[in-house]
Amino acid sequence: MTSTAREYFHTIYAASDDPWNFTTSSYEQRKYALTLDSLRRERYRNAFEPGCSIGVLSELLAPRCERLLATDIIPSALARAARRLEKHRNVVVEQRAIPEAWPNETFDLVVLSEVAYYFDAESLGDIVSLVVRSTDPGAHVVGVHWRGDTDYPLTGDGAHEVINAHIKLRQMVHHLEKEFVIDLWERVE
Numbered sequence: 135m136t137s138t139a140r141e142y143f144h145t146i147y148a149a150s151d152d153p154w155n156f157t158t159s160s161y162e163q164r165k166y167a168l169t170l171d172s173l174r175r176e177r178y179r180n181a182f183e184p185g186c187s188i189g190v191l192s193e194l195l196a197p198r199c200e201r202l203l204a205t206d207i208i209p210s211a212l213a214r215a216a217r218r219l220e221k222h223r224n225v226v227v228e229q230r231a232i233p234e235a236w237p238n239e240t241f242d243l244v245v246l247s248e249v250a251y252y253f254d255a256e257s258l259g260d261i262v263s264l265v266v267r268s269t270d271p272g273a274h275v276v277g278v279h280w281r282g283d284t285d286y287p288l289t290g291d292g293a294h295e296v297i298n299a300h301i302k303l304r305q306m307v308h309h310l311e312k313e314f315v316i317d318l319w320e321r322v323e
């Protein structure tokens with residue numbers, strides 16, 4: 135399996151508007167706060183959050199970015215994200231799948247939050263190469279993932295190992311808890 139079947143996400147969004155309880159879970163709120171805390175710059179020029187779901191993290195990222203591109207593959211989730219983010223005129227919400235519809239832009243922040251472990255190591259390695267190709271030196275890449283057991287192709291720790299292995303990414307922040315891991319890497323020359 136190279137990536138989690140798209141049908142899986144269609145099925146879970148058909149059963150719930152907020153399948154991971156992003157809007158109500160105190161665990162998610164705390165994790166989001168720590169994710170924002172890991173950012174090493176007050177403002178970013180152009181940020182990218184693939185796999186934005188219903189846009190709860192995107193809404194918290196929006197005030198830190200001149201522009202934020204938030205994408206997902208599921209139209210119903212994107213419709214909710216667009217409603218949530220309506221007041222943030224700097225956020226663009228688009229239906230795009232990674233890796234095939236990777237945007238042709240240069241970002242100074244890429245946020246991979248609870249999305250990297252849906253790919254196997256080789257596919258994620260290709261995605262990380264796209265991240266590196268669409269960033270300049272000095273850009274930041276944030277990874278945030280659940281560390282528990284899943285039936286996804288990679289564990290959270292495994293996904294972070296793949297990202298960490300890229301020679302052009304230098305780890306700047308490493309926050310480890312029993313449940314989740316947050317890393318921030320800087321894109322180097």
Ligand SMILES: C[S@@+](CC[C@H](N)C(=O)[O-])C[C@H]1O[C@@H](n2cnc3c(N)ncnc32)[C@H](O)[C@@H]1O
Pocket residue numbers: 143154156184185186187188190191205206207208211230231232233246247248249252
């Ligand atoms: C667990 S949610 C993460 C939401 C958000 N990043 C957060 O942390 O709050 C994962 C999302 O990734 C999306 N997704 C899965 N595969 C994708 C792909 N190939 N391209 C873009 N989005 C994808 C799913 O539809 C789902 O909404």
